[in-house]
Amino acid sequence: MNVKNLMTEDLLKKNNMVIDLKNLTIKKAHDSLVTGEYTSVELATAYLEQIKKSDKDIHAYLSVFNDVIPQAKKADEIIKSGKAGMLTGIPIAVKDNILIKDKIATSASKILENYVATYDATVIEKLKKEGVVFLGKTNMDEFAMGGSTENSAYGPTKNPHDLERVPGGSSGGSAASVAGNMALVALGSDTGGSIRQPASFCGIVGLKPTYGAVSRYGVMAMGSSLDQIGPFGKTVEDAEILFNVIKGQDRMDSTTIPDKKDEKLSINKLKIGVPRDFLKIGGIDKDIIQNFEDSLSKLKKLGHEIVDIELPNLKYSLAVYYVIVPAEVSSNMARYDGMRYGKRVSGATGIEDYFLSRQAGLGREVKRRIILGTYVLSSGYYDAYYNKANIVREIIKEDYKKAFKKVDIIATPTTPGIAFKIGEKIDDPLQMYLEDIFTVPINLAGVPAISIPSGTKKIDGKDLPIGIQFIADYSREDKLFFVGKNFLGEL
Ligand code: GLN
Numbered sequence: 148m149n150v151k152n153l154m155t156e157d158l159l160k161k162n163n164m165v166i167d168l169k170n171l172t173i174k175k176a177h178d179s180l181v182t183g184e185y186t187s188v189e190l191a192t193a194y195l196e197q198i199k200k201s202d203k204d205i206h207a208y209l210s211v212f213n214d215v216i217p218q219a220k221k222a223d224e225i226i227k228s229g230k231a232g233m234l235t236g237i238p239i240a241v242k243d244n245i246l247i248k249d250k251i252a253t254s255a256s257k258i259l260e261n262y263v264a265t266y267d268a269t270v271i272e273k274l275k276k277e278g279v280v281f282l283g284k285t286n287m288d289e290f291a292m293g294g295s296t297e298n299s300a301y302g303p304t305k306n307p308h309d310l311e312r313v314p315g316g317s318s319g320g321s322a323a324s325v326a327g328n329m330a331l332v333a334l335g336s337d338t339g340g341s342i343r344q345p346a347s348f349c350g351i352v353g354l355k356p357t358y359g360a361v362s363r364y365g366v367m368a369m370g371s372s373l374d375q376i377g378p379f380g381k382t383v384e385d386a387e388i389l390f391n392v393i394k395g396q397d398r399m400d401s402t403t404i405p406d407k408k409d410e411k412l413s414i415n416k417l418k419i420g421v422p423r424d425f426l427k428i429g430g431i432d433k434d435i436i437q438n439f440e441d442s443l444s445k446l447k448k449l450g451h452e453i454v455d456i457e458l459p460n461l462k463y464s465l466a467v468y469y470v471i472v473p474a475e476v477s478s479n480m481a482r483y484d485g486m487r488y489g490k491r492v493s494g495a496t497g498i499e500d501y502f503l504s505r506q507a508g509l510g511r512e513v514k515r516r517i518i519l520g521t522y523v524l525s526s527g528y529y530d531a532y533y534n535k536a537n538i539v540r541e542i543i544k545e546d547y548k549k550a551f552k553k554v555d556i557i558a559t560p561t562t563p564g565i566a567f568k569i570g571e572k573i574d575d576p577l578q579m580y581l582e583d584i585f586t587v588p589i590n591l592a593g594v595p596a597i598s599i600p601s602g603t604k605k606i607d608g609k610d611l612p613i614g615i616q617f618i619a620d621y622s623r624e625d626k627l628f629f630v631g632k633n634f635l636g637e638l
Contacts, residue, residue, distance in 0.1 A: 166193045168328040173237055173385045176331060180226050180236045187226065187236030191219035191280050194238045198282070198329045205305050207314075207323040209243050210251055211283035222278045233388055235278035240330035242321050243284040244291055244367040245376065247271050250281075254367050255299035256289045258489045258508025268365020269400065270334065270376050270393040277392055282330050285320030289510045291341055291369045292476065293317050294582040297573050298512045305569070306348060309609040312566040315345030318379070322349040325379045332389050333379040338370045339468055340562075340586025342377045343598035347561035347614025350600045352386045352631065353379050355586075357622050358593030359404035361390075362397035370475040371402075373468075373590040383599065383631035390624065407622045412629050419446055419617075419630070420456035420554035428462065430581060432564045434604045438613045439560045442601045442634070446558070449633055456554060458546045463539050464588035469580060470523050470536035471591075477520025480513065515576065540591050547592045551620040556630050559585045561598040561614035565606065585616060595619055597627040599634055 222236035244254040246264035288298035296304040296319030306312040307327035314323040318335025322345035337355040346353025378389035485491035485504025492503040523532035596618040603610040
């Protein structure tokens with residue numbers, strides 16, 4: 148199936164009415180719901196039909212819920228009573244590492260096969276209050292470790308623009324669900340690029356919020372000092388609406404920060420910094436560079452000022468990230484012991500059970516990181532690796548601090564390449580890690596960043612998406628939304 152077919156099939160006829168899922172936004176859907184043009188049940192049905200049609204090929208979902216229609220009925224009641232919020236009745240997909248009470252949450256791992264969540268993540272609680280309709284849980288790299296969704300224990304997700312290619316990862320299922328019109332918006336998590344890279348590969352918008360802006364309570368921890376939950380949408384406005392609902396300080400996550408009062412952005416011409424030296428590192432696809440330069444010209448035409456900036460220590464980011472992340476992973480993964488929850492391989496007695504369960508239940512990438520992390524945290528190496536990485540992390544933060552004294556926004560490509568073929572990088576972890584070159588420094592610093600579609604490149608007859616990444620200072624998501632909307636012509 149090619150993307151053209153997918154799109155015409157999206158115009159689903161429902162009760163003599165066409166719901167154009169491809170061009171649907173939260174506001175459009177909200178308007179139609181409150182004016183009675185269609186009901187939440189009809190909207191949810193349209194998405195379920197699209198899932199039925201497309202997902203056998205794309206495999207964005209690990210589970211589609213059997214209570215979608217009852218949820219939509221409830222939303223319809225709220226709408227009828229005149230109490231609908233912007234998200235009431237809006238169908239949404241959720242990455243499988245985020246807990247929804249009474250629903251299976253596997254994190255795409257065998258070790259959590261059939262694990263049923265016992266409570267709601269804070270973000271889910273907030274969305275439930277709004278009356279959203281949860282369609283299901285999406286595929287991902289196991290425990291969010293990876294950049295292609297190939298590390299899922301349940302098979303890879305395909306890119307809706309080319310089924311031979313990856314959708315990116317680790318939130319590849321969420322990105323593909325939105326890009327394939329199988330959900331209006333979706334939630335993902337981003338530790339080193341897992342929202343922005345799949346957004347870029349799938350041609351949609353993805354936001355990694357400021358560290359602490361969104362509660363991590365109820366998301367399965369990967370790298371606790373880097374993880375953030377964030378939204379996917381086809382438009383910047385959709386991502387913004389979703390972000391505004393899920394953000395906020397939470398007593399269940401002590402790293403959350405107080406919500407910034409929505410100040411109105413007083414300027415509309417921004418100073419955009421480009422770290423030219425950092426872009427000169429090798430290995431960046433020439434189509435990406437060309438697209439990025441074109442995007443900069445477009446930004447200039449829109450009236451923004453483009454200046455060169457220096458971020459001299461960003462070149463150490465990948466090395467630092469791949470010490471800190473495995474260290475945190477090795478600690479966070481210790482809880483999956485097959486005894487308290489998840490898969491248990493028994494037969495042996497005592498500690499052997501633990502070894503057997505982890506051996507059978509965890510995939511290669513997860514094991515690789517546990518081993519690496521245990522090594523960098525072991526006595527004798529702790530100072531040489533883990534401590535040093537943390538020191539360099541502070542230096543990287545300083546780079547951003549200095550830069551944001553001079554500019555409002557920093558722009559880079561989101562990824563060094565276009566969506567690659569399934570199987571192309573899976574046996575070369577280093578190649579896979581290099582995918583994250585532009586995204587991991589942001590998580591190390593904790594600042595927010597957004598990936599915005601910036602064009603396509605025709606390869607093998609398919610139009611493959613490219614993304615541009617905008618980065619802002621702490622809690623300045625408002626600037627990201629402004630520049631993103633301006634860039635996409637949403638303003
Ligand atoms: N691809 C990166 C990694 O494998 C990022 C993952 C993520 O953000 N969860 O660590």
